[in-house]
Amino acid sequence: MKKNAEITINEQWCKSCEICVAFCPQKVYEMGRFYPKIVRPEDCTACMLCEKLCPDFAITVTVPDKIEKSQ
Amino acid sequence: MKKNAEITINEQWCKSCEICVAFCPQKVYEMGRFYPKIVRPEDCTACMLCEKLCPDFAITVTVPDKIEKSQ
Amino acid sequence: MEIPNPNIHMWQGNVACAEGAIAAGCRFFAGYPITPSTEIAEVLSQKLPAIGGNFIQMEDEIAAIGAVIGASLGGVKALTATSGPGFSLKQENIGFAVMAEVPCVIVNVQRGGPSTGLPTHSAQGDVMQARWGTHGDHPIIVLSPSSVRETYDMTIRAFNLAEKYRIPVVLLSDETVAHLTEKITIPDPASIEIIDRKKPYVSPEKYLPYQIDETDIPAMANFGEGFRYHVTGLAHDETGFPTNNPEKIKAQLERLNRKIQRNRNDIVEVETFETEDMEVLVIAFGATARSARRAVINARESGVKAGLLRMKTIWPFPDEEIEKIYKSVKKIVVPEMNLGQIAHEVEWATRREKPVVRVNKINGEPITPNEIYESIISQG
Amino acid sequence: MEIPNPNIHMWQGNVACAEGAIAAGCRFFAGYPITPSTEIAEVLSQKLPAIGGNFIQMEDEIAAIGAVIGASLGGVKALTATSGPGFSLKQENIGFAVMAEVPCVIVNVQRGGPSTGLPTHSAQGDVMQARWGTHGDHPIIVLSPSSVRETYDMTIRAFNLAEKYRIPVVLLSDETVAHLTEKITIPDPASIEIIDRKKPYVSPEKYLPYQIDETDIPAMANFGEGFRYHVTGLAHDETGFPTNNPEKIKAQLERLNRKIQRNRNDIVEVETFETEDMEVLVIAFGATARSARRAVINARESGVKAGLLRMKTIWPFPDEEIEKIYKSVKKIVVPEMNLGQIAHEVEWATRREKPVVRVNKINGEPITPNEIYESIISQG
Amino acid sequence: MDYLQYLRKDKMPHIWCDGCGHGIVLKSILRVIDKLGWDKNNIAMISGIGCSSRTPGYVDFNTLHTTHGRGLTFATGLKIARPDLHVIVVSGDGDATAIGGNHFIHAARRNIDISVIIYNNYIYGMTGGQVSPTTPGGKKASTTPYGNPDTPFDISRLAQAAGAAYVARSTAFHVGKMDRYIEQAFTKTGFSVVEVLTPCPTSYGRRNKEGRGVDMLMYQKQNSIGIEQAKGKTAEELKGKYITGVFVDKEQADYRQRYDEVIKKASKLNK
Amino acid sequence: MDYLQYLRKDKMPHIWCDGCGHGIVLKSILRVIDKLGWDKNNIAMISGIGCSSRTPGYVDFNTLHTTHGRGLTFATGLKIARPDLHVIVVSGDGDATAIGGNHFIHAARRNIDISVIIYNNYIYGMTGGQVSPTTPGGKKASTTPYGNPDTPFDISRLAQAAGAAYVARSTAFHVGKMDRYIEQAFTKTGFSVVEVLTPCPTSYGRRNKEGRGVDMLMYQKQNSIGIEQAKGKTAEELKGKYITGVFVDKEQADYRQRYDEVIKKASKLNK
Amino acid sequence: MSFRYEVRLSGAGGQGLILVGKVLAEAAAIYDGLNATQSQSYGPEARGGASRSEVIISDGDIDYPKAENIDILLALTQEACDKYIDGLKDDGILLVDSQMVTNIPKGQYKVVALPIIQSAVERLGKFLVSNIIALGIITKLSGVVSESAVKHAIRARVPKGTEEININAFYTGIDLATHWLDEHGPL
Amino acid sequence: MSFRYEVRLSGAGGQGLILVGKVLAEAAAIYDGLNATQSQSYGPEARGGASRSEVIISDGDIDYPKAENIDILLALTQEACDKYIDGLKDDGILLVDSQMVTNIPKGQYKVVALPIIQSAVERLGKFLVSNIIALGIITKLSGVVSESAVKHAIRARVPKGTEEININAFYTGIDLATHWLDEHGPL
Ligand SMILES: Cc1ncc(C[n+]2csc(CCOP(=O)(O)OP(=O)(O)O)c2C)c(N)n1
Ligand SMILES: Cc1ncc(C[n+]2csc(CCOP(=O)(O)OP(=O)(O)O)c2C)c(N)n1
Ligand code: SF4
Ligand code: SF4
Ligand code: SF4
Ligand code: SF4
Ligand code: SF4
Ligand code: SF4
Numbered sequence A, B: 001m002k003k004n005a006e007i008t009i010n011e012q013w014c015k016s017c018e019i020c021v022a023f024c025p026q027k028v029y030e031m032g033r034f035y036p037k038i039v040r041p042e043d044c045t046a047c048m049l050c051e052k053l054c055p056d057f058a059i060t061v062t063v064p065d066k067i068e069k070s071q
Numbered sequence C, D: 001m002e003i004p005n006p007n008i009h010m011w012q013g014n015v016a017c018a019e020g021a022i023a024a025g026c027r028f029f030a031g032y033p034i035t036p037s038t039e040i041a042e043v044l045s046q047k048l049p050a051i052g053g054n055f056i057q058m059e060d061e062i063a064a065i066g067a068v069i070g071a072s073l074g075g076v077k078a079l080t081a082t083s084g085p086g087f088s089l090k091q092e093n094i095g096f097a098v099m100a101e102v103p104c105v106i107v108n109v110q111r112g113g114p115s116t117g118l119p120t121h122s123a124q125g126d127v128m129q130a131r132w133g134t135h136g137d138h139p140i141i142v143l144s145p146s147s148v149r150e151t152y153d154m155t156i157r158a159f160n161l162a163e164k165y166r167i168p169v170v171l172l173s174d175e176t177v178a179h180l181t182e183k184i185t186i187p188d189p190a191s192i193e194i195i196d197r198k199k200p201y202v203s204p205e206k207y208l209p210y211q212i213d214e215t216d217i218p219a220m221a222n223f224g225e226g227f228r229y230h231v232t233g234l235a236h237d238e239t240g241f242p243t244n245n246p247e248k249i250k251a252q253l254e255r256l257n258r259k260i261q262r263n264r265n266d267i268v269e270v271e272t273f274e275t276e277d278m279e280v281l282v283i284a285f286g287a288t289a290r291s292a293r294r295a296v297i298n299a300r301e302s303g304v305k306a307g308l309l310r311m312k313t314i315w316p317f318p319d320e321e322i323e324k325i326y327k328s329v330k331k332i333v334v335p336e337m338n339l340g341q342i343a344h345e346v347e348w349a350t351r352r353e354k355p356v357v358r359v360n361k362i363n364g365e366p367i368t369p370n371e372i373y374e375s376i377i378s379q380g
Numbered sequence E, F: 001m002d003y004l005q006y007l008r009k010d011k012m013p014h015i016w017c018d019g020c021g022h023g024i025v026l027k028s029i030l031r032v033i034d035k036l037g038w039d040k041n042n043i044a045m046i047s048g049i050g051c052s053s054r055t056p057g058y059v060d061f062n063t064l065h066t067t068h069g070r071g072l073t074f075a076t077g078l079k080i081a082r083p084d085l086h087v088i089v090v091s092g093d094g095d096a097t098a099i100g101g102n103h104f105i106h107a108a109r110r111n112i113d114i115s116v117i118i119y120n121n122y123i124y125g126m127t128g129g130q131v132s133p134t135t136p137g138g139k140k141a142s143t144t145p146y147g148n149p150d151t152p153f154d155i156s157r158l159a160q161a162a163g164a165a166y167v168a169r170s171t172a173f174h175v176g177k178m179d180r181y182i183e184q185a186f187t188k189t190g191f192s193v194v195e196v197l198t199p200c201p202t203s204y205g206r207r208n209k210e211g212r213g214v215d216m217l218m219y220q221k222q223n224s225i226g227i228e229q230a231k232g233k234t235a236e237e238l239k240g241k242y243i244t245g246v247f248v249d250k251e252q253a254d255y256r257q258r259y260d261e262v263i264k265k266a267s268k269l270n271k
Numbered sequence G, H: 001m002s003f004r005y006e007v008r009l010s011g012a013g014g015q016g017l018i019l020v021g022k023v024l025a026e027a028a029a030i031y032d033g034l035n036a037t038q039s040q041s042y043g044p045e046a047r048g049g050a051s052r053s054e055v056i057i058s059d060g061d062i063d064y065p066k067a068e069n070i071d072i073l074l075a076l077t078q079e080a081c082d083k084y085i086d087g088l089k090d091d092g093i094l095l096v097d098s099q100m101v102t103n104i105p106k107g108q109y110k111v112v113a114l115p116i117i118q119s120a121v122e123r124l125g126k127f128l129v130s131n132i133i134a135l136g137i138i139t140k141l142s143g144v145v146s147e148s149a150v151k152h153a154i155r156a157r158v159p160k161g162t163e164e165i166n167i168n169a170f171y172t173g174i175d176l177a178t179h180w181l182d183e184h185g186p187l
């Protein structure tokens, strides 16, 4: 299940607030020079917290169809 | 005690609302053609209700000194 | 005794205003009571629900004009009515309606000012406020009725102009006309011209709510009609979204003002009486124009050739109409229940070439025909 | 490097306003934040309590002016500051202060309008509103500073005029001057003239808070000083109590207006620059006057004899001052960050005898010296 | 007691209609002032606009009749500038809770040492009987000819939620209670509110067939109930009843005390 | 879900500062709308002025950015004129409870079918950090440089006392709760209020040494407590805690239902 | 030339004079086909104090709608009489309540003093219909409107159920005036 | 004739350019006895987006307080450079951050490109002092204010405890400029 989530960061919109970095329960992110980096995508549980908390609509976590349905 | 209270009505200010007539517990007043009439002054217990309820500052109930003090 | 004609009524000015609003298609009223405008609300609180309209008494005048703008954006013709103190409070939101170009009608039944002043007495002291009461440069349309029938007609006209030009229109009445009960024969509904806002005929993606085109008046979509546009009181561009771009701001604000300027001939209405051979021109409006008319008649009877220009539209100011007829007169008499607000504009319009005699009264009493007559016939 | 003089500061216009208020004796501020006036409140929230004064942020602008009037009645000099939207909201209570003759100072730092407009950009669009924003005929005093130092001085003057004439005084600044940081050398406090309201010298029984005497300015008792008088926004007589008597109303309203008219020479201040032999007169105020001055210098360098009349007082309008100097010029240039509000008054004052060239800008940007220069030197 | 010493006798008789309760409320205020022995010079009475708001015109204090709904704002400025004055605001239900509602809740929040007496007659009396935020549901007003569709405010509850230090309600008929509550309000440091239910026969009673002032007072006499007694009762049982009593009475620093701390801090920091 | 379908993409990125909570609240609103499947054409989003009030500019509905504090008045007119529209008001603490406080309590009293989402960041963000009616006592703002002497409003309590049908409070961090409350508000017939506590690092956090947005959210995470759990606790124990939960959820006729009765009556009487 | 007839009705607030004005004006305008205006002055509160209502009737345009050359002035109280006498024509009619107005201001006009209020109380048992009695008197004395027009106007205006007592009051007024004319000769 | 020297400082909101403007103006006005004004433009929210601060220095009166003929323009971002280049004199100085501004607009002016932000981060370990480095460079390149005046003005303005790092930053700027002048010759 974990491996299937796909995370993208829209750097045009990201304001580097580090909220995603701080709150991802799986520590998927680390802060880069300007933008967060997705360092442990495989740990992502698709909990959607980062997406919901990103104030800038910069994160998209895409869950493949069947996973979404099984939630 | 009763007999000592002195009631005056200022007809310049009275607006004939009949509140004094209605609420005096001793029925001291009756309504006249234009203004209330003090018909049973001797029954007055100086309870002051009429004075307090007259919206027009038209009633004065004067209680002789010693009575006032003994209240 | 004749069989009474159902179209004949003895109505107060305020009643005629309410009835006129209904005739104009107004189906929403939001207000806050204030003397001497309250009857407009009272009549509409009774009549609007009876025809499926909505009446609401809001918590204050600011809320009332806010609700009116909201209703108008929803596509319902909307009215509010007030007097000086409430008119002052509405100013911020009147500016919003001008800026966002939301049609609506605001009645100000003038009473004695300044401040709480003389709530039950007449005045015409809000003429300049009606023009300049809100901050920033803005256009506005202000009409002023002299009779009960005219209150009816002008309320309809106010709605028509508001819709046509996407602008708040002020009906500037006064206590005298508003509280005067007068005979009125109301016109056949079919004969009344009703103008509705211009609707967009493009697809929603192409819709520009503040488009600059040859008409200068953008088409207006109502909320909920699929256009999903943005309305703001911030400086905005053709799309309606805020901008700080000086060029775009300039273009919009210029259009905003131009749409009224270039149509001033359609908006400005005056009535002249005995002006052909006149030597003394009287310029008046509202209740005062009634006295002025009598004064003119009386002056003529005494051999003084007086004439009257009655302003039905106050703003845009009828400067051209005055310009056309003032040249040959010896003097101009301007009676008004204020300290000379219109007289100042008349002086501007006539380049102070003629003596402008002010007949002013600010004690709550109407100006009498005789007071005007005296000024007409006096020398100098 | 010199040892810095402690009286030299680099202050923003808004800071100078706050400091000027304190120097004038203001010990009460009530306001509601709004760009671009907020720094005045911020500075006073820090400084006033430090000298035992009071700062309060109210729930809105209406409350702020209400509190200011209340504080002034208590004998404390009081200030509020705002910008267009807040100024619109304050209008009803400004009218109250005029009518009840309560001294106070209202700062309006103008920003782009109408409506929410351009909060962080400059404008001069509230000139007419400052004169006519509240309902009913009323007098008002409006001053407009062009520099930081002048903001300081004029704030003091605003308080002095308010106290002297028992009237609200509007300090009409603009975003450019208010947010400009400029070198200022503040004067020795001992050299600053401070005027306080005239106190009654009669016994309380004889005190008439709205007495009509040869000065037209009644003495003012503060609440709590034993005079127990009545203050109302209703039309009132000399005693301050409401009246419907037309004679008494007239007498009071005429005095109210007369007290300013007859003292207009004391109130009206203009500054002229190079006007002796001028052929082109530039009339300007506020931030725009700075550009105008440079334009005049540049025009003179190009051989065009230009001169500048800078209005420091806007209302009462400096018509006499203009009248004195305009006759010989070929044209008049009036630059202003609005659509010609002052130009209209200039035309009135000069009987439209000379071409009045408007240099208007309403996109939030200040008018440049060059834009004025072009109008000065252009033919026609 | 001698009311006349507090009245501006040349302004009497007052403008209130026959049977209007406003005069009864005013008397209670004067009795309390008399009892407290306050110096007339140190009292400021402030109002907005309305029949009730005409009160200041009749009393021999420092009096201020402001704009509609704004009495509390002027009072706030005055009280801050002159903490030595007793500042009393008198207001109508419309004045205090319609146009002036915001100032009311904010004065309560600030807990500024002002007492407000609200003459609640459920109607706009002055302007001839339009619906007010306290008009009971279903009642007629000139702008609710089909009956008021709205639910009224509970003024006391609102004052409480906003932070007032003292909140009580009486009827005009219950002069004893009224006196007691007004006295408690006047002696409270902080924002105190006394809501007095009072008849407006002219603009409310007549239209709602509730008779003259005297009848409306009679109704008050017969249909009031103290909060304590009300507690057990169902909404059904309380229908048409006036619930009176003290709703809030708490000690907390008032605006002045708190701002004096600011002044102390500021003076120290800026020395 | 696809937020973008509801956004005006060409207006992005939005103006809110890095770490500002406003974007988090907006997302929650969009999730709920998406879940409810509302047609964008039938949604009107209205605001006053403030950072929070910039929200309508970013969403692809019928959007209206009014004057400061007045959003609810425009919304009231629109909702009455167009009962078919879903009318949502977004507001700041200053917008809703300072200048707009009166409209707020009156909309609640009327129980008009509008949902208000209040982005409560305890400060005037837009104008650079002046004190607001919800700024906690002692906190610094640009106009309370010595600490705020005043006591804040409890918005939810006020809404309740004024008559709202649904009142709830969440933090921006607690996205689950926030979604739930907003959904309940949106589906409630009548006046519903969701107060969301949200960080303003720029104008509040920095001045009060509460760090960046991320730190302020962390504080929310660690210091929130549901009303149920809060009930047993003392004031001391609750100090600095955010109490969240549903405060009111009641059924009562909304403005429309009541006014429709008026229309019925009026039509009958005037036939 | 058209005629212009001016009526001023004065008394205390609450005496129903505004209604009289409205009925008179409606009689003229709606039922008699004339032109008419009606206006009133308010005290500070639209309640209490002296009250004034004015009706102008004409067969032409009515420009200035306030009374200036009053043809008939009704005064039901002394205060109103003193305050509103100004403007009564030299040959105008001053109609007063004979009990309430005892001090008749000096002037050239014709004075008609009748026990209006007393008649209301004694003949009709209702103080409140004094106004309609006065209306009857005015109708008769002025002759400017037809009795039947006024009667119709009364019916259309007064609250349902009170038509009869009001019509009675109206005829009581006509009666009083007829008697007066019989006694004193035509005006 | 008095001189007039115009400085425009541009970059992103939050880069501290308003502070630089204020310090520069105070240095000139308070410590160097000159006249000076400082002004800025705000975005819609006084936050975010390109930001501009302008300083005019003169030994005479300063009438128009906005820059029109700019002597030195600092641009810390490409966006700011593109947006605010207008008004730079033909022989004026365009000072840019060499990493942030890579696309130099064409023109007659002299371009000075220096690694301002990088120096802040690398030499001083604090991104936030880039603005003061820029101030040092401007002080040196313009010569319109004295170094010691600017130093005093910095000390008076910056938060307590940050004086030293800011003074260091200032000298870092002076240094960078000195090197540049050494390398490229006087401007
Ligand atoms: C700004 C403004 N709006 C409206 C009015 C009109 N007005 C005067 S008093 C009043 C209502 C009074 O009602 P209330 O406060 O309940 O007092 P009451 O007369 O019932 O004692 C209104 C609406 C006004 N004077 N000013
Ligand atoms: C009438 C008026 N007064 C003041 C302002 C200035 N102003 C704009 S937003 C704002 C406060 C915003 O605070 P809040 O509502 O809490 O929103 P936030 O920015 O914190 O999200 C103020 C005072 C204004 N625009 N209009
Ligand atoms: S939460 Fe969003 S805006 Fe913040 S750092 Fe992460 S991606 Fe960027
Ligand atoms: S969806 Fe959850 S686990 Fe995955 S990156 Fe986001 S916060 Fe971390
Ligand atoms: S209560 Fe007063 S006003 Fe009423 S009838 Fe009695 S004395 Fe007269
Ligand atoms: S004092 Fe009491 S007993 Fe005496 S008359 Fe008055 S109400 Fe009656
Ligand atoms: S109208 Fe009502 S509130 Fe006003 S004085 Fe008359 S009875 Fe009292
Ligand atoms: S100032 Fe505060 S509320 Fe406004 S956008 Fe920035 S962080 Fe958000």
Ligand SMILES: [Mg+2]
Residues within 6 Å of the ligand: E050, E092, E093, E094, E119, E120, E121, E122, E123, E124, E125, E132
């Ligand atoms: Mg009331």
Ligand SMILES: [Mg+2]
Residues within 6 Å of the ligand: F050, F092, F093, F094, F119, F120, F121, F122, F123, F124, F125, F132
């Ligand atoms: Mg906020």
